Amino acid sequence: MGLAILVWILTVGVISLCVGGVWWFPAPISQHAFNFDTHFSRMLWVAGAIFLLAQGLLGYAILRFRDQGHPATHNEGNARLEVVWTMVTAVVFIGFALIGNKIWASVHMDKSGDATIKIEVLAKQFSWNFRYPGPDGKLGRTDVKFIRDSAGNPFGIDAQDPAGRDDVISSAIRVPRGILVELTLRSRDVIHNFFVRELRLKQDIVPGMAIPLRFRADKEGTYEVPCSELCGLGHHQMRTTLIVMSAEDFQIWLKDEDRKPR
Amino acid sequence: MKIFSTDHKVIGKQYLTLAFFSVALGIVLSLIMRFHLIRPDAKISWFATLWPVGATGGIMTPELYLSLMSIHGTLMVFFVLSTAPQGGFGNYFLPLQIGAPKMAFPVLSMLSFWTTFLALMALLASFAVEGGAPLSGWTAYPPLSALGQVAGPGQGLGMDCWIVSIALFSIASLMGAINFITTILDMRTEGMNLMRMPLTCWGWFVTAIISLLAFGVLLAAGILLFMDRNLGTSFFIPAGLVVSDQLQNHSGGSPILWQHLFWFFGHPEVYIAILPGMGIVSTVLSVFARKPVFGYRAMVYAMFSIAILGFFVWGHHMFISGMSPYSSIAFSLITLAVGVPSAIKTFNWLGTIWGGKIRFTTSMLFALGFVSVFVSGGLTGLFLGQPAIDLYFHDTYFVVGHFHMIMGVAAIFAIFSAMYFWFPKMYGRMMNDNLGQVHFYLTFIGVYAIFIPMHFLGILGAPRRYADFKELEFLAKSGILQRITTYSAYCTAAAQLLFFGSYFYAKWRGPLATINPWDATTLEWTEPSESNVVNHAPDVYSLPGEEKDFVMQSDQ
Amino acid sequence: MQKSKTAVALLLIAIGMVFASLTSAMVVRRGLGGDWRALPFTALSLGNLLILMASSVALEFARRQKSSGLWWLSCCLGALFLMMQLLVWRDLMSAGFNVATNPSSSFFYLISGLHGTLVLGGLAALATTRAMVATWYWHGMSILWMYLMLLFQWMQ
Ligand code: HEM
Ligand SMILES: [Cu+2]
Ligand SMILES: [Cu+2]
Numbered sequence: 001m002g003l004a005i006l007v008w009i010l011t012v013g014v015i016s017l018c019v020g021g022v023w024w025f026p027a028p029i030s031q032h033a034f035n036f037d038t039h040f041s042r043m044l045w046v047a048g049a050i051f052l053l054a055q056g057l058l059g060y061a062i063l064r065f066r067d068q069g070h071p072a073t074h075n076e077g078n079a080r081l082e083v084v085w086t087m088v089t090a091v092v093f094i095g096f097a098l099i100g101n102k103i104w105a106s107v108h109m110d111k112s113g114d115a116t117i118k119i120e121v122l123a124k125q126f127s128w129n130f131r132y133p134g135p136d137g138k139l140g141r142t143d144v145k146f147i148r149d150s151a152g153n154p155f156g157i158d159a160q161d162p163a164g165r166d167d168v169i170s171s172a173i174r175v176p177r178g179i180l181v182e183l184t185l186r187s188r189d190v191i192h193n194f195f196v197r198e199l200r201l202k203q204d205i206v207p208g209m210a211i212p213l214r215f216r217a218d219k220e221g222t223y224e225v226p227c228s229e230l231c232g233l234g235h236h237q238m239r240t241t242l243i244v245m246s247a248e249d250f251q252i253w254l255k256d257e258d259r260k261p262r
Numbered sequence: 263m264k265i266f267s268t269d270h271k272v273i274g275k276q277y278l279t280l281a282f283f284s285v286a287l288g289i290v291l292s293l294i295m296r297f298h299l300i301r302p303d304a305k306i307s308w309f310a311t312l313w314p315v316g317a318t319g320g321i322m323t324p325e326l327y328l329s330l331m332s333i334h335g336t337l338m339v340f341f342v343l344s345t346a347p348q349g350g351f352g353n354y355f356l357p358l359q360i361g362a363p364k365m366a367f368p369v370l371s372m373l374s375f376w377t378t379f380l381a382l383m384a385l386l387a388s389f390a391v392e393g394g395a396p397l398s399g400w401t402a403y404p405p406l407s408a409l410g411q412v413a414g415p416g417q418g419l420g421m422d423c424w425i426v427s428i429a430l431f432s433i434a435s436l437m438g439a440i441n442f443i444t445t446i447l448d449m450r451t452e453g454m455n456l457m458r459m460p461l462t463c464w465g466w467f468v469t470a471i472i473s474l475l476a477f478g479v480l481l482a483a484g485i486l487l488f489m490d491r492n493l494g495t496s497f498f499i500p501a502g503l504v505v506s507d508q509l510q511n512h513s514g515g516s517p518i519l520w521q522h523l524f525w526f527f528g529h530p531e532v533y534i535a536i537l538p539g540m541g542i543v544s545t546v547l548s549v550f551a552r553k554p555v556f557g558y559r560a561m562v563y564a565m566f567s568i569a570i571l572g573f574f575v576w577g578h579h580m581f582i583s584g585m586s587p588y589s590s591i592a593f594s595l596i597t598l599a600v601g602v603p604s605a606i607k608t609f610n611w612l613g614t615i616w617g618g619k620i621r622f623t624t625s626m627l628f629a630l631g632f633v634s635v636f637v638s639g640g641l642t643g644l645f646l647g648q649p650a651i652d653l654y655f656h657d658t659y660f661v662v663g664h665f666h667m668i669m670g671v672a673a674i675f676a677i678f679s680a681m682y683f684w685f686p687k688m689y690g691r692m693m694n695d696n697l698g699q700v701h702f703y704l705t706f707i708g709v710y711a712i713f714i715p716m717h718f719l720g721i722l723g724a725p726r727r728y729a730d731f732k733e734l735e736f737l738a739k740s741g742i743l744q745r746i747t748t749y750s751a752y753c754t755a756a757a758q759l760l761f762f763g764s765y766f767y768a769k770w771r772g773p774l775a776t777i778n779p780w781d782a783t784t785l786e787w788t789e790p791s792e793s794n795v796v797n798h799a800p801d802v803y804s805l806p807g808e809e810k811d812f813v814m815q816s817d818q
Numbered sequence: 819m820q821k822s823k824t825a826v827a828l829l830l831i832a833i834g835m836v837f838a839s840l841t842s843a844m845v846v847r848r849g850l851g852g853d854w855r856a857l858p859f860t861a862l863s864l865g866n867l868l869i870l871m872a873s874s875v876a877l878e879f880a881r882r883q884k885s886s887g888l889w890w891l892s893c894c895l896g897a898l899f900l901m902m903q904l905l906v907w908r909d910l911m912s913a914g915f916n917v918a919t920n921p922s923s924s925f926f927y928l929i930s931g932l933h934g935t936l937v938l939g940g941l942a943a944l945a946t947t948r949a950m951v952a953t954w955y956w957h958g959m960s961i962l963w964m965y966l967m968l969l970f971q972w973m974q
């Protein structure tokens with residue numbers, strides 16, 4: 001009896017927390033993020049309905065069928081009902097997967113459009129480094145044996161390679177607004193993860209692999225990037241920021257950085 | 263009571279004792295973690311006493327937090343959820359329920375328990391060795407777990423302890439699995455054909471099959487990891503790593519290979535944790551609704567489809583790992599497909615109580631609570647099973663909320679339900695129902711209050727396995743969620759004392775139970791209850807005032 | 819006895835899963851890149867496979883004809899196999915392949931070591947019992963080694 005009401009209260013409580021939206025996603029800053037939100041709320045409606053229905057029925061059954069001296073019905077099941085609800089859930093669940101996969105495909109399989117800005121991301125315990133090709137448009141050669149954090153060379157750029165002399169290195173990632181950017185994610189030690197909430201994008205960074213990730217950010221601003229894969233004792237401190245700037249400001253910044261002596 | 267007993271009842275109780283110890287320790291660790299998360303700078307003198315290195319001066323270091331987290335997860339998943347329902351209740355009640363005099367191989371049962379015990383000791387030893395317990399979580403992803411002490415203090419000897427523990431646990435589970443399957447196939451009494459077995463037995467059967475196929479993979483993966491760490495091989499470690507400015511001498515391995523092996527085991531593992539619970543809940547619902555299980559056959563088929571499909575969904579833990587985006591799509595389809603039999607079971611549970619005459623014993627309350635948390639935890643799985651949504655939620659607190667609900671809390675509820683249900687059979691005495699009711703309500707409200715806020719932290723984007731959240735500006739306004747979680751955890755943990763108190767009181771002082779106190783129908787209730795207590799002289803016949811002309815020695 | 823048959827069949831399945839996962843790890847690891855080197859297998863390892871299979875055949879005859887002599891012959895062949903495996907290891911080491919030299923040798927030492935341990939267990943069983951299931955286990959180990967040798971050849 002009390003349990004029925006409690007189940008209902010908890011159900012309503014959970015639903016109102018979702019509807020209340022006090023603790024919710026940050027505003028989206030890209031088309032993908034927007035699509036994500038649309039799909040998420042669609043899912044939330046359906047899942048919410050199932051939640052309400054299932055918990056509601058549970059509460060109802062608890063209330064209605066509590067022992068009031070009545071005899072229980074003898075019922076060993078109902079094959080037709082069984083088939084119906086199996087089919088219905090199968091269709092709903094698989095339908096979800098199919099719809100969601102479109103969004104997934106747009107992130108990881110869509111190779112259309114040229115990313116004019118290419119940035120190399122290097123994660124290491126417990127900091128971030130980003131590398132931009134200078135005016136020559138080429139990243140310099142690297143080798144682990146040249147890695148010298150103290151000398152400002154976390155990437156191990158080969159000083160002999162002229163292409164590397166103008167590379168720009170930054171500890172926060174800056175990108176121009178409205179332009180397709182392609183990151184190449186690399187790690188020097190353990191697995192890390194690049195996550196920007198406002199982009200609704202997350203990707204593990206695996207040592208030994210160079211993983212591409214493309215996005216186009218449409219809103220200027222500064223966004224936090226928390227490392228989101230356990231990487232050791234400093235995991236919780238491994239954060240940086242994504243700074244989305246106007247295209248002009250971005251070019252100015254890049255040029256200024258390039259002129260700085262390294 | 264012999265310590266190295268081959269009696270299945272004794273072994274069942276030994277497993278349960280081990281699980282209760284582990285759950286108590288696991289909860290204490292989680293409370294310390296929760297405390298740290300709301301007061302990261304607090305100076306607690308006994309921290310310094312317990313962990314002179316990890317908490318010098320009483321302030322917890324991040325590495326200590328991560329160690330507690332890793333041991334908490336490992337204890338809970340392996341030593342609680344994979345022992346109590348299967349090794350504990352399974353060893354005790356499987357023979358009784360199928361009318362077998364004992365397990366197929368009593369000595370094997372004993373070995374499997376004591377190997378599990380050694381595994382637990384190996385895990386706990388990690389706290390005592392240099393560097394302390396490992397900090398790479400219960401999933402131990404390399405290279406973090408493979409590089410040794412350069413990767414963090416607990417990654418030295420502590421990590422080796424962890425691997426040894428897990429390897430021993432795998433071997434013990436394989437022994438248990440062989441024993442269970444053989445018992446069910448070859449030891450059923452006359453007339454007990456498979457389709458007449460109680461669903462509890464089906465739960466143990468299917469779980470044993472999964473264990474048989476899954477633990478060997480974990481064992482193999484553990485050995486490979488051990489070799490990478492100690493023999494200089496490169497299965498999981500790629501070339502050219504620079505850790506703490508040291509170039510590592512390895513070449514060409516793949517961190518993702520570990521993830522494939524681990525999750526090929528790991529996903530079936532969550533079914534190992536929950537399937538016996540599903541069997542128990544089906545039984546308990548039917549006993550106390552006074553109705554047959556709705557769709558018995560469908561329940562059996564659902565368990566088998568879960569077991570089979572469950573071996574093909576491991577990739578849903580790896581959507582974001584850098585594995586091929588095409589395989590993600592396949593994995594997500596199968597993942598949502600495995601949701602279907604789980605949903606069917608939920609429908610059938612509702613069908614079982616529908617039209618019934620429900621008796622709200624404590625055991626029944628926990629079974630009903632199980633259905634509720636199973637629904638709550640299952641629905642978030644629909645989100646996480648899609649790579650598109652995992653793009654945001656992977657490794658956030660949303661995941662922590664999800665798996666605690668569906669795996670942790672649901673399975674614990676099933677364990678409680680079973681404990682209250684079978685207590686009279688195990689100890690010949692009754693647990694106090696009023697205390698039980700209070701225990702249930704506090705726990706039920708408590709788990710929602712602990713784990714629902716975690717989902718919202720996840721929606722905000724809070725990453726899991728963070729020793730503190732001070733530096734993340736976007737979480738500045740979520741302190742209240744953290745505090746609700748922590749205070750609820752304190753209260754819920756305190757409510758468990760009620761259970762332990764009630765348990766020990768009933769064990770020694772509880773009112774005597776009759777042979778079949780719940781009017782249940784399965785075979786274990788035809789036997790006299792455990793520990794017959796003798797109350798009077800052997801020859802009490804024709805006592806005035808008694809209905810019958812004899813009073814058994816065990817009657818009062 | 820029925821239950822020991824069931825149990826040994828299950829044991830073989832469990833062992834099979836361990837080697838199946840090592841196989842898949844090996845396939846994946848070899849596919850990763852250019853560092854895989856072929857192992858110099860000699861006639862010794864082939865001959866050794868034949869010894870183990872001969873031991874299985876002898877055991878089968880021993881079981882059918884209830885011949886104690888053949889049973890012991892099978893055991894001796896099994897022990898010989900184990901000693902020869904050590905020689906195979908020695909050869910590999912003198913060819914410069916240690917455990918950590920190359921993933922191919924890491925896998926070989928691990929897999930042959932595990933298999934050897936299981937064979938050792940089988941020997942202990944054969945020495946103490948004449949049960950039919952012991953022969954099942956023994957045949958299982960022979961077939962497993964045949965499969966593993968094929969795998970190593972294919973992985974060259
Ligand atoms: C009082 C109840 C519990 C509380 C307050 C609690 C709290 C926590 C917390 C705070 C974490 C760490 C999250 C993080 O830092 O990422 C955690 C992790 C975890 N918990 Fe619990 N927990 C409880 C019960 C359980 C139970 C019953 C299980 C059984 C499945 C469980 C399994 C796990 C696992 C597997 C992890 C993950 C460890 C890892 O990330 O490697 N917990 N829990
Ligand atoms: Cu990190
Ligand atoms: Cu899974």
